[in-house]
Amino acid sequence: MSHATALQTAAAVEAGSQEFLVFSLGDEEYAIDILKVQEIRGYENVTRIANAPDFIKGVANLRGVIVPIVDLRIKFRLERADYDDQTVVIVVNIADRVVGIVVDRVSDVMTLTAEQRKPAPEFGLSLPLDYISGLGNLDERMLVLVDIEKMLTSEEMALVEEAGE
Amino acid sequence: MDITEFYDTFFEEADELLAEMESHLLELDVDNPDVERLNAIFRAAHSIKGGAGTFGFEALQRTTHLLENLLDYTRRGELALRRDIVDTFLEAKDMLNDQLDAYRQGGEPDPEALERICETLRRLALEELGEDAGADVAGAAPSTPASPEPPADQAPQAAEPAGGEAAPGGGARFQVTLIGVADKDRNLLIEELAQLGDIEDQQADGERHRVVLTSSLSGDDIEAVMCFIAEPEQLEVRSLAAAGPAADSDSKPAPAAEVQAQAAPAPATAKPAAPAKAEPAAKSGDGAKKGGESTSIRVPVSKVDQIINLVGELIITQSMLNQVAEDSETVNDGALVTGLNLLQRTARDLQEAVMSVRMVPMDYVFSRFPRLVRDLAGKLDKDVELVTEGKSTELDKGLTERIIDPLTHLVRNSLDHGIETPDRREAAGKPRTGRLTLSAQHQGGNILIEVIDDGGGLNREKILEKARYNGLAVSDSMSDDEVWQLIFAPGFSTAEAVSDVSGRGVGMDVVKRNIQAMGGHVEILSTPGQGTTTRIVLPLTLAILDGMSIKVGREMFILPVSAVIESLQPRADDLYSVAGGDVLLKVREDYLPVVAVHHALDVADAITDPTRAIVVIVQGEGRRYALLVDELVGQQQVVVKNLETNYRKVPGVSAATILGDGSVALILDVADMHRLGQSKKENPVFGAPTRARPVEEVEPS
Numbered sequence: 001m002s003h004a005t006a007l008q009t010a011a012a013v014e015a016g017s018q019e020f021l022v023f024s025l026g027d028e029e030y031a032i033d034i035l036k037v038q039e040i041r042g043y044e045n046v047t048r049i050a051n052a053p054d055f056i057k058g059v060a061n062l063r064g065v066i067v068p069i070v071d072l073r074i075k076f077r078l079e080r081a082d083y084d085d086q087t088v089v090i091v092v093n094i095a096d097r098v099v100g101i102v103v104d105r106v107s108d109v110m111t112l113t114a115e116q117r118k119p120a121p122e123f124g125l126s127l128p129l130d131y132i133s134g135l136g137n138l139d140e141r142m143l144v145l146v147d148i149e150k151m152l153t154s155e156e157m158a159l160v161e162e163a164g165e
Numbered sequence: 166m167d168i169t170e171f172y173d174t175f176f177e178e179a180d181e182l183l184a185e186m187e188s189h190l191l192e193l194d195v196d197n198p199d200v201e202r203l204n205a206i207f208r209a210a211h212s213i214k215g216g217a218g219t220f221g222f223e224a225l226q227r228t229t230h231l232l233e234n235l236l237d238y239t240r241r242g243e244l245a246l247r248r249d250i251v252d253t254f255l256e257a258k259d260m261l262n263d264q265l266d267a268y269r270q271g272g273e274p275d276p277e278a279l280e281r282i283c284e285t286l287r288r289l290a291l292e293e294l295g296e297d298a299g300a301d302v303a304g305a306a307p308s309t310p311a312s313p314e315p316p317a318d319q320a321p322q323a324a325e326p327a328g329g330e331a332a333p334g335g336g337a338r339f340q341v342t343l344i345g346v347a348d349k350d351r352n353l354l355i356e357e358l359a360q361l362g363d364i365e366d367q368q369a370d371g372e373r374h375r376v377v378l379t380s381s382l383s384g385d386d387i388e389a390v391m392c393f394i395a396e397p398e399q400l401e402v403r404s405l406a407a408a409g410p411a412a413d414s415d416s417k418p419a420p421a422a423e424v425q426a427q428a429a430p431a432p433a434t435a436k437p438a439a440p441a442k443a444e445p446a447a448k449s450g451d452g453a454k455k456g457g458e459s460t461s462i463r464v465p466v467s468k469v470d471q472i473i474n475l476v477g478e479l480i481i482t483q484s485m486l487n488q489v490a491e492d493s494e495t496v497n498d499g500a501l502v503t504g505l506n507l508l509q510r511t512a513r514d515l516q517e518a519v520m521s522v523r524m525v526p527m528d529y530v531f532s533r534f535p536r537l538v539r540d541l542a543g544k545l546d547k548d549v550e551l552v553t554e555g556k557s558t559e560l561d562k563g564l565t566e567r568i569i570d571p572l573t574h575l576v577r578n579s580l581d582h583g584i585e586t587p588d589r590r591e592a593a594g595k596p597r598t599g600r601l602t603l604s605a606q607h608q609g610g611n612i613l614i615e616v617i618d619d620g621g622g623l624n625r626e627k628i629l630e631k632a633r634y635n636g637l638a639v640s641d642s643m644s645d646d647e648v649w650q651l652i653f654a655p656g657f658s659t660a661e662a663v664s665d666v667s668g669r670g671v672g673m674d675v676v677k678r679n680i681q682a683m684g685g686h687v688e689i690l691s692t693p694g695q696g697t698t699t700r701i702v703l704p705l706t707l708a709i710l711d712g713m714s715i716k717v718g719r720e721m722f723i724l725p726v727s728a729v730i731e732s733l734q735p736r737a738d739d740l741y742s743v744a745g746g747d748v749l750l751k752v753r754e755d756y757l758p759v760v761a762v763h764h765a766l767d768v769a770d771a772i773t774d775p776t777r778a779i780v781v782i783v784q785g786e787g788r789r790y791a792l793l794v795d796e797l798v799g800q801q802q803v804v805v806k807n808l809e810t811n812y813r814k815v816p817g818v819s820a821a822t823i824l825g826d827g828s829v830a831l832i833l834d835v836a837d838m839h840r841l842g843q844s845k846k847e848n849p850v851f852g853a854p855t856r857a858r859p860v861e862e863v864e865p866s
Contacts, residue, residue: 045829
């Protein structure tokens with residue numbers, strides 16, 4: 001959380017570069033567009049919802065707003081999905097909805113220039129390619145750039161009611 | 166200030182005025198019309214005309230003007246009312262609605278429709294008002310107590326609309342009469358008039374000063390100009406039959422003085438001589454704006470909703486504080502406890518006060534039915550009397566809007582399929598006139614709305630036949646209630662299938678769905694030959710719910726108190742397992758199916774042995790059953806939070822709320838829980854497969 005606020009490069013983002021919030025799922029590092037992020041909070045007080053897919057942990061109260069909480073680690077079958085005091089929920093704003101996603105850790109806010117962003121590889125990642133917009137290359141680190149909006153509104157997430165009811 | 170800012174106000178007012186006009190028109194006794202009512206209709210038309218003029222809505226102004234003229238004859242008894250005349254008025258009113266809608270959407274009304282309605286109104290004027298009538302009109306014109314009778318010399322003009330367009334361009338002749346205007350002002354006025362056209366003749370007659378003027382302007386415009394100087398009741402403008410047929414001023418003369426008296430928008434300079442305020446009708450007119458503001462304000466619903474949300478948050482925070490104080494051992498401070506109690510009371514009062522802002526009387530809904538019933542009955546050649554009861558019963562505004570469609574559907578059904586034709590009714594020994602009753606009343610935290618007809622009732626055999634045809638599982642031994650429920654099945658529709666006698670069900674599934682979506686339920690009572698009652702039960706509001714908190718395992722749920730009938734601890738002797746995995750609970754004389762919450766919602770660590778748990782007898786969609794829970798925790802008002810805002814519909818759950826500790830609790834949907842229990846039936850309900858009755862004890866898992 002302190003990382004999120006420690007935003008060194010907040011101002012004067014040069015053309016073509018974009019800011020990302022970096023988080024980790026298992027051993028992999030992922031990044032989402034920071035503009036989609038509303039806030040980051042701890043994992044607590046989540047009310048289970050019956051008959052929902054297992055990766056939907058339930059709903060939580062975010063200052064009077066009921067927000068569904070999705071655990072990406074379960075959704076993408078990562079080995080472990082523990083809940084400890086490191087576990088955080090990234091609250092994102094997508095398609096006029098507020099959704100919380102559970103991740104192992106939030107590490108950084110990064111600015112990636114256009115050159116640092118590469119096309120996505122064709123295999124070898126825990127997340128399906130459909131939701132990956134590219135890779136970020138930052139010194140020794142590789143960040144998987146996730147299209148969080150596309151992912152959360154997808155049918156398999158079962159977060160959004162099928163259209164045309 | 167931009168005048169368009171007032172458009173919305175005008176549109177809303179006009180809507181109300183039109184609705185008022187319609188209700189008065191519908192209640193008019195054609196043979197013996199109530200003068201007050203006629204006046205009210207006239208005033209409504211006049212007010213709309215005034216607003217339309219101000220905002221430059223010409224089509225609207227023109228139509229209301231013609232209508233107003235006719236209404237003016239009517240209220241003075243010059244034009245004898247007939248049903249078809251009322252029909253024409255209603256038609257004109259509909260046209261005004263259309264025009265209003267067009268303007269509201271920033272467009273112009275359909276010119277053809279405008280011509281058509283104008284022509285209709287003109288023809289009506291022409292046909293109904295001969296020379297004589299016209300003369301009478303002029304003679305009887307001033308009902309304003311103060312204005313003496315104007316000379317009848319210009320009377321015949323009223324009868325000379327002679328068809329065709331009003332042609333203001335040619336220069337119509339007007340006689341302008343100034344009544345009791347001070348010399349200074351009179352001169353000013355005459356100067357003004359000279360600006361407007363050519364003054365042909367002037368003559369003074371005591372208090373009255375007559376000016377004959379040729380002008381290309383309309384009589385209304387002339388009036389409008391002069392109103393800046395003189396009081397409206399001091400003025401009379403009438404067009405003289407001269408240049409141009411002036412259809413649009415055929416009956417104008419009389420209302421001028423009197424009507425302006427009500428409107429009174431003029432910044433008065435002259436001392437009014439005529440005490441026109443004696444006129445009882447002086448309250449309305451354009452003054453609706455002024456009068457309205459003194460006692461009420463128009464606020465967008467979104468603002469009210471925002472306040473309601475904030476109050477909801479306040480209540481949650483307040484209960485959170487209370488809980489903290491209760492849990493905390495150290496807090497023994499009397500002042501704090503007193504303060505918290507006070508806060509609680511004030512917060513509740515505030516909540517109630519805010520909620521009441523959203524409440525509107527059912528009249529808002531019912532008032533649109535007289536017209537529907539009248540039109541439909543006419544179309545179907547049936548005599549139907551509409552009775553409404555409980556018009557003042559209040560309901561959440563959001564709900565009133567959503568109940569209109571389902572109610573309209575039910576009323577249509579009743580008229581179409583329920584109430585028989587007069588001949589048939591007579592043959593059945595019933596009065597020829599059918600009776601349709603709409604009633605509303607409060608019942609606990611709910612509102613009960615009924616649509617009652619005294620028609621032929623539902624036909625059990627035909628419904629069963631149709632149900633079989635549709636492949637629904639039915640049997641002849643089904644109770645009537647269950648049979649009636651069949652017509653709510655999707656696809657169970659079309660009148661031809663269930664015959665015209667009693668078939669209803671055209672889209673009844675939609676009706677039911679809509680009502681359920683509002684958190685209500687609908688049931689049908691029917692007696693063959695005596696009629697059908699459709700009963701809708703709705704919560705008063707969607708924002709707050711009286712909830713009973715229940716605990717299952719470690720999870721907390723909320724049950725709507727309105728659905729709860731009683732709760733009890735079942736004895737083993739009263740539990741019976743039946744084929745298909747169902748368990749029935751005998752409560753006094755009834756056997757109720759048991760739905761276990763832990764089973765339907767997969768709650769871990771719940772008490773699975775019914776005899777150690779609690780059952781809550783609930784009622785949903787007219788069906789009673791027993792809900793098995795671990796523990797009853799308490800009763801509290803909860804703020805309903807939509808789950809679908811950020812998530813989706815959850816089976817068995819209608820919404821969520823936030824508890825005092827800040828956590829989320831799901832509000833159970835009683836009707837849906839039953840379905841959920843049914844759909845999960847393939848898995849045995851109570852852990853172990855149940856054998857014959859009575860149920861064996863099963864150890865808690």
